[in-house]
Amino acid sequence: MKYSLILILGAILATTTYAQNPTVNSDNWAATDALGRKVKEYKDTGDKKKNKYVAIFYWTWHQGIDDTTYPIKNITEIVRQYPEAMASYDHPAWGKNKPGFFYWEQPLFGYYRTTDPWVLRKHAELLADAGVDVVFFDCTNGSFTWEESYEALMKTWEQARRDGVNVPKIAFMLPFGPAPHSLVSLRQLYRDIYKPNRYSDLWFIWKGKPCIMAYPDNLTTDKTDQEIASFFTFRPGQPDYVNGPTRKDQWGWLEMYPQHGYVATDNHSFEQVTVGVAQNANPISKGHCSAFNLPNAYGRSFTVSKGVDPRVDGYLYGWNFQEQWDRAHELDPELIFVTGWNEYIAGMWLPEHGWTGKPFSFVDQYNWNCSRDIEPNKGWGDKGDVYYLQLVDNIRKFKGMDKPEKPSVPKTIKLGKQGSWEDVRPYYTSYKGNTVHRDCAGRYNTYYKDASGRNDIIGAKVTHDDKYIYFYVETAETLTSCKDPNWMMLFIDADRNKNTGWNGYDYIINHQTPTGKNVIIEKCDKNKWIWSPIGKGTFFAKENILEIAIEKKLLGLDSSVNIEFKWCDNMQDEGNIMDFYVSGDVAPGGRFNYVYTSDWQK
Secondary structure, three states: OHHHHHHHHHHHHHHHHOOOOOOOOOOOOEOEOOOOOEOOOHHHHOEOOOOOEEEEEEOOOOOOOOOOOOOOOEHHHHHHHOHHHHHOOOOHHHOOOOOOEEEOOOEOOOOOOOOOHHHHHHHHHHHHHHOOOEEEEEOOOOOOOOHHHHHHHHHHHHHHHHOOOOOOEEEEEOOOOOOHHHHHHHHHHHHHHHOOOOOHHHEOEEOOEEEEEOOOOOOOOOHHHHHHHHHOEEOOEEOOOOOOOOOOOOEEOOOOOOOOOEEEOOOOOEEEEEEEOOEOOOOOOOOOOOOOOOOOOEOOOEEOOOEEOOOOOHHHHOHHHHHHHHHHHHHOOOEEEEEOOOOOEEEEEOHHHOOOOOOOEEOOOOOOOOOOOOOOEOOOHHHOOHHHHHHHHHHHHHHOEOOOOOOOOOOOOOOOOOOOOOOOOOOEEOOOOOOOOEEEEOOOOOEEEEOOOOOOEEEEEEEEOOOEEEEEEEEOOOOOOOOOOOOOEEEEEOOOOOOOOEOOEOEEEOOOOOEOOEEEEEEEOOOOOOEEEEEEEEEEEEOOEEEEEEEHHHHOOOOOOEEEEEEEEOOOOOOOHHHHHOOOEEEOOOOOEEEEEOOOOO
């Protein structure tokens, strides 16, 4: 009763304090990754299923050492330059501060801190676009809960929620047992977040109560401890990759294939199944936790059913990840727990630390194959998001999708005429409030600034008549000058074929500065970032609205229209598709595209 009253009061406060922007739904966005794999669409999945959830393991520990003279250490870069370093703990390439922490690769957003609001906002959108419902923060080591990071995240994600981002809910994962430091963390989190009802709109509710992956076993008869015992739904974490649950209330976090089901339900199904990108285990350890730099580790390219992909770039194809997803689809639980999003770092541990690697062990992360982060990275170039899009594809299969809105009938638009677009649908929504600039310290000796956020794109429309196709886009505030570089560019995939054009985009508008009342239409040459003018269209811009009309024949379109398109303002790294995740503003995000299909119902 007490908890229900808290939620009711929290909901009243939330609705009276601010107005929330419409929530953006990514279900009907299209995407094809750099390997040519297209994410599922509605026709592949059918309708959204009830009571299906996806969780992902999330690391808030990237707070860094304040000593800015401490250098970043990237294992991949070190071993590439000094392969002999793997044979010597004392090799100078490892530096002086050991055991220390090392990155297996650089994240796409740099060696950031999880107190950087610019990065936290990017994460909120990426995870929402993927369909992730909840993140579990890694607090499994000692009594560290990384307060500075979770405070920054909750503040940033609450604002993102107000801006229309369907942000994941939050929960905490505490140590794998009822140890004293686990109880310290449990009490601290209850005291600082849950009891005062802070950010309750972000709490992950499971079976009617806030969920926490922790052991309640050592709670005492103290009044506060008894409050804690009744406040949460406890799902203690099971650490082993092979043995499965050892008690009825446990959840897993990472397992070898075939994974177990956790917490049997009344309908002979399960609450939870784990899905991992890779496992730091090997044949000698018989699938139990080991170091990732040991021979034959079960990396990204490994499958239990088929062995190891022998190709040099086999790590890109996600065979381990997909085998685990296939098992999860087979068991069809209520919740799938994915490991993981953004761990990125590993300690260098000696045998006296309890690990078996010689001369040292990189336990949880090591290299491009032996790592398990899904967050896009820089090292793989234009393939840095392949695991992210594989995540999207499988979440869509697991959860189903909302049916696309039927487009309105074709009509002629008179550019600049008030009300001309009012009855055109669908309205393609985009996030408001995501053009804030970056100015924040990164890990160790890094610092990041980004002032590319400019025009905040919030929505778009498309329609056509017999001769023209019309595009509409609006921004949160007045548009900047059309003479600005890379101003409000429109990318069009006219044939929805990723084998033609630059990453599938056959045409680009506004790559060249508009002249007078005309925009320049350019066509892609040789499937590269090479564009040649083929004609002009007309445009009208006023305040926060931009409208464009283009003859359909210039885009190779006939009576029916079936295209993908994207708006992009202030691209910084021309020709690099990964820049869509980083610079300016794009709608929709990253590699996603809007789809306009006039005859979709056929």
